[in-house]
Amino acid sequence: MAKINPCFRRTFVFFNVLFAILGVVFIGLGLMAHFQLREEEGNKLTGVICMVVVGAVIFILSVLGAYGAQKENKNVLIAFFVIMCMGTIVLLRLAIPVAMSRNEVIPMLEKEFQTLVPLNKADKDFQHTLQYFQEQANCCGLFNGYQDWGNDVPASCDCADVEPDQCRLITQTNNNYLISIKNRKVYSQPCGPLIMGYINTGLNIALGVLFGFGSLAMLAAVMSLVMIIRITAPIPSPPPIFALDYKPPKYSELIPSA
Incomplete structure (x- = not known):
């Protein structure tokens, strides 16, 4: 059973x-x-x-x-x-x-990423990974935009088929004046906040x-x-069954006649 x-x-x-x-x-x-x-x-x-x-x-x-x-x-x-x-x-x-x-992970990672700037001197594997992320997420650099790449801004930062307000001109200082470089446009949004958001979601x-x-x-x-x-658990034994219509035997059945 x-x-x-x-x-x-x-x-x-x-x-x-x-x-x-x-x-x-x-x-x-x-x-x-x-x-x-x-x-x-x-x-x-x-x-x-x-x-x-x-x-x-x-x-x-x-x-x-x-x-x-x-x-x-x-x-x-x-x-x-x-x-x-x-x-x-x-x-x-x-x-x-x-x-x-959890609340300490994001600030710690941000400090770790800051040590990688300038990115053109960072590890090659990290550069390839970040460039792939830049192409997919339409961003450039970590926290300061294209400036994090120093003078070697990769092609993955270039704006293509996006809204104009998502782009900015690359500029450099020349005789204390900011001038654009060949009208090259790159993504204005840095990748650092996006990466931190993905890490937080993960x-x-x-x-x-x-x-x-x-x-x-x-x-x-x-x-x-x-x-x-x-x-x-042990199987409980079933309780004894007593018939409700039980009748005691007659006196004559208990004591036989002489």
Whole structure:
């Protein structure tokens, strides 16, 4: 006889199936991205591998929980409960320090970016990354516009097919006068505030994911613990049944006649 409430069990299995599907989606996206990237793009391949690993872990844990609940297997549910408890501790251990130091991250990054100016003397990899971002976001420089590039303003800063108020002329000082250089127009908006905004959004998403998965792992641990308790609980013996229409035997039936 089943010891776990059928509705409770089906709810638990249903959500585990949903997370198993999510794990398969992660694995599929990771494999698709892997085939599209070149082998020399090591940093991107590292992110793809992490996505595949996370998807595989989610899939295995979801199958483990669904199987243990459906079969009412105490050992499987205990293993699932322990893993969920460990996952909750790890996720909250990552999320809480990030949330506490979040207001210090943006100013620290701004100071770090200030040390990279002038950009024409910065690391080549950072220059290539920033130039790509300039082309995509229609911005130039970090915090002071094109002046952050010194005398080597790259072509990625040039205005093209944008509103005139988004552009400005490059000028330089000549005999204490500001003159334009070949009427060259570049983006007036610096990239630093945009980058800081993206980083802030990324931190919010990361905190949401960490706290969200931590809460779900805690809920799964509680539900699995309830099922473990129900499985290990002894089966109560049924109470004795007494007939309501019971009648005692007649006196003549108890004492036979001589």
